[in-house]
Amino acid sequence: MGSVVDAANKEVNGTSSAKKPNVIFVLGGPGSGKGTQCAYIVEHFGYTHLSAGDLLRAEIKSGSENGTMIQNMIKEGKIVPSEVTIKLLQKAIQENGNDKFLIDGFPRNEENRAAFEKVTEIEPKFVLFFDCPEEEMERRLLGRNQGREDDNIETIRKRFKVFLESSLPVIQYYEAKGKVRKIHAAKPIEDVFQEVKAVFSPEAEKILELTNLLTFYLGCSLGSSVSKEISRLIDQECVLCSTGIETHHHLFFECEYSSSIWKHFVQAILPATPLNVHSAAAMISHFRHPSQAPPVIKLIFQSVIYLIWKERNARVFTSASTSAAGLRSALDRLIRDRLLSFPSPDPTPSLLQFYFSGPRPP
Ligand SMILES: Nc1ncnc2c1ncn2[C@@H]1O[C@H](COP(=O)(O)OP(=O)(O)O)[C@@H](O)[C@H]1O
Ligand SMILES: Nc1ccn([C@H]2C[C@H](O)[C@@H](COP(=O)(O)OP(=O)(O)O)O2)c(=O)n1
Structure with missing residues (x-):
């Protein structure tokens, strides 16, 4: 196996x-x-x-x-x-x-x-x-x-x-x-x-890896402005925690700020905090039951990656910042709004009910 x-x-x-x-x-x-x-x-x-x-x-x-x-x-x-x-x-x-x-x-x-x-x-x-x-x-x-x-x-x-x-x-x-x-x-x-x-060049390799990662999670190809911004994401200090180098692995998984967002979903929905792109992908592909889980988990991954990336850009370009708790609330709203727009599967409970069986933001 x-x-x-x-x-x-x-x-x-x-x-x-x-x-x-x-x-x-x-x-x-x-x-x-x-x-x-x-x-x-x-x-x-x-x-x-x-x-x-x-x-x-x-x-x-x-x-x-x-x-x-x-x-x-x-x-x-x-x-x-x-x-x-x-x-x-x-x-x-x-x-x-x-x-x-x-x-x-x-x-x-x-x-x-x-x-x-x-x-x-x-x-x-x-x-x-x-x-x-x-x-x-x-x-x-x-x-x-x-x-x-x-x-x-x-x-x-x-x-x-x-x-x-x-x-x-x-x-x-x-x-x-x-x-x-x-x-x-x-x-x-x-x-x-x-x-x-x-x-x-090695830099291009890193950009490629990150572009593929974001494309995979966001489920769409990225515009050239995003690709250009990704190219900045090399060997500079992480703006979310100020204690690590901003590789894509650090920014999305290792950083204290980001891992506190992931932890929010552990136990009720995710089996563990994803440590890297591979374990994240494995979680999506291995959640086959109940039937509501895969779309909800995929949506959680897309939304977490999207909001971490947005938060990172807000800090780099506007100096505005949101606390981890604030981001978790925004995440919760985003996920609920998206789930409400999904067609209801049969049999019930709906995707939204499945999501509500998980934790609420503090
Ligand atoms: N940048 C270039 N400027 C001028 N001539 C070129 C250039 N690149 C290749 N050539 C020449 O053009 C011809 C075709 O190149 P080749 O590499 O065999 O093309 P392909 O493999 O795409 O068919 C060769 O004779 C090559 O020496
Ligand atoms: N995947 C391929 C590659 C080449 N061929 C055949 C058809 C092509 O016209 C010739 C020559 O291809 P080659 O790549 O050597 O040369 P050009 O790019 O046409 O200059 O080989 C093929 O049938 N299938």
Whole structure:
């Protein structure tokens, strides 16, 4: 049976308990510079580069039974069936000792994306998207000079069409999940890499972690002003307790002020004070009975995270502050208002009645 932490990992990352490699999808139109930048990332950040196109071309060369089919599809600028490409990617991942991969040129359509997720249960950490105008990509492809059969103007135009119709929707899918890191790719190689480097910096990692955390709890993707504000949340003193460094873990879970808010719900509704993002997620996913519990618990988590974040911002920007007791009352009101707007489930008691079986603020 999986542990609570396993379940939490699954809830947060969409992965099962087995250690999954860290995957970044590298997407962009043909000739946007994906392969070129991947080589730099490998050198600077220790990733292994897997190019779906290179794996397919190697498969043609190897004389495999699929070779002719793959060759014909590439010549036409079409996308090879997912099962073929995914098998090659899986094999390459398994044969490699590394645990972090740049998967370049994949997923190229919705079928690629859904099949990869289903087969591997891997959710990318983020998607690096090289945004480049068509004229520039065309110029680069015509000058690429690697002897590729598909770098001729007729096939290039077909590949552009496939990119717009099939690949852009995949990027939009990840955009809605807050996972796309867009790079302006029309600049000289070194300048593009400066932008890429910023995405891989330790600071960016912390921002990514916190953005994912807030997106997960608030159940929506975050606006750019929130993302900008999150980027400030690094290595400065916590404004709620003034005794710790304001990492996301500290701010939402460890801080005395925040943990006193969580404690308010312990025993009656929550089994314990959540110590971190994983235990919080595990609590949500493990409360299956009674049926009223999961939505109420999810709402409690969203509301606590939301109000702690709001309180933190009020202190940073307006110097106004609310005591922990005041915040607990505001929280109680917020939760009751939200529960009143939920449709009543059958059978009774309602979500609100379930919530009232918990503690009242002092
Ligand atoms: N920023 C850039 N400016 C000019 N040429 C570039 C740039 N990035 C890549 N190239 C060149 O453009 C061509 C296509 O780049 P490549 O990395 O193979 O693109 P992709 O993998 O996206 O198809 C290559 O010949 C490469 O040397
Ligand atoms: N996921 C993928 C990736 C590439 N392919 C095929 C179809 C693409 O036109 C070719 C070339 O892809 P590759 O990523 O090497 O090159 P470009 O980004 O088009 O320059 O390979 C595929 O069918 N499925």
